[in-house]
Amino acid sequence: MDKKVVLITGAAGFLGSHLCDRFISEGFKVIGMDNLITGNLKNIEHLFKLKDFEFYHHDVSNFVHVSGQLDYILHFASPASPIDYLKIPIQTLKVGSLGTHNLLGLAKAKNARMLIASTSEVYGDPLVHPQTEEYYGNVNPIGPRGVYDEAKRFQEAMTMAYHTYHGVETRIVRIFNTYGPRMRLNDGRVLPAFIGQALRGEDLTVFGEGAQTRSFCYVDDLVEGIYRLLFSDYPYPVNIGNPDEITIKEFAEEIIKLTGTDQKITYKPLPKDDPMQRQPNIDKAREILNWEPKVNRAEGLKITYDYFKTLTDEELYSKEHNTFDEYIKK
Numbered sequence: 001m002d003k004k005v006v007l008i009t010g011a012a013g014f015l016g017s018h019l020c021d022r023f024i025s026e027g028f029k030v031i032g033m034d035n036l037i038t039g040n041l042k043n044i045e046h047l048f049k050l051k052d053f054e055f056y057h058h059d060v061s062n063f064v065h066v067s068g069q070l071d072y073i074l075h076f077a078s079p080a081s082p083i084d085y086l087k088i089p090i091q092t093l094k095v096g097s098l099g100t101h102n103l104l105g106l107a108k109a110k111n112a113r114m115l116i117a118s119t120s121e122v123y124g125d126p127l128v129h130p131q132t133e134e135y136y137g138n139v140n141p142i143g144p145r146g147v148y149d150e151a152k153r154f155q156e157a158m159t160m161a162y163h164t165y166h167g168v169e170t171r172i173v174r175i176f177n178t179y180g181p182r183m184r185l186n187d188g189r190v191l192p193a194f195i196g197q198a199l200r201g202e203d204l205t206v207f208g209e210g211a212q213t214r215s216f217c218y219v220d221d222l223v224e225g226i227y228r229l230l231f232s233d234y235p236y237p238v239n240i241g242n243p244d245e246i247t248i249k250e251f252a253e254e255i256i257k258l259t260g261t262d263q264k265i266t267y268k269p270l271p272k273d274d275p276m277q278r279q280p281n282i283d284k285a286r287e288i289l290n291w292e293p294k295v296n297r298a299e300g301l302k303i304t305y306d307y308f309k310t311l312t313d314e315e316l317y318s319k320e321h322n323t324f325d326e327y328i329k330k
Helices: 014-025 082-087 089-110 146-166 190-199 219-230 248-259 283-289 297-309 313-317 324-328
Strands: 005-009 029-034 053-057 072-075 113-119 170-175 204-207 213-215 237-240 245-247 265-268
Touching: 005 014, 005 089, 014 029, 014 219, 072 089, 072 219, 082 089, 082 146, 089 113, 089 146, 113 146, 113 219, 146 170, 170 219, 190 204, 190 248, 190 297, 204 248, 213 248, 219 237, 219 283, 237 283, 245 248, 248 265, 248 297
Parallel strands: 005 029, 005 072, 029 053, 072 113, 113 170, 170 237, 204 265
Antiparallel strands: 213 245
């Protein structure tokens, strides 16, 4: 029997690369696609030698063509950190709108099932806590985070329209804060920012008073939830995240203890529209997918810290990632 074929967009990114690994290990033929605007080929170079892995250097905001059989599409192409989507706001909006439209058209043509990566950011700065899938959110569409939040909200709407009008099999995962190896150290997200500062001997920067909360899910747990959702029969949004909530100040203190450094915490003004609370209600994931996170934060942080300790000084102090042109010249 022919192997099932899955297209994973954003394949060279943090989550995309882990999904490529998972589907290869499950016996799929994997087509990875990435324009490398924020992705890094180093994350997937170990797969290039495999006969069941192909890589396309392509921007899904343009027309997407894949020849032959295609059974599943996982759309994970998008800038996902504030530094990225504030620097490239139009590309962020385009990959969530035009990119999603192109891939849904491909799914329809190939009779493929498509899962989109949405985000807890669709809830904005929530007035309901913890956040359930039925909560519509509190989002500022013209604020600095609006380019990402609204791209994802539109992505969900377009996906449901293709499901209801064209009968395309679709799945929607709302991802809460995730961490693990292959995160970009300087992408602006709180965990790699703290670890990077600790490794460089800098004080840890907390915005506001550090009273805002986050809930961190280890990447292997997240990938397991996504895998189960793809093969479920549920077409509506499902929260995947770890409900173990912690304040940013407490989290900074955990990182200082983990790294064994003597850095202090410095405070800066809270960015506009920064969510004050973020905690998933995962009742649906438990009920529908029989899923809940298994890796506790102490265990996951140690693995992640050990990964970051292997980075070279150049990587530790660099604010950029390698481009496709730089990679093929190596």
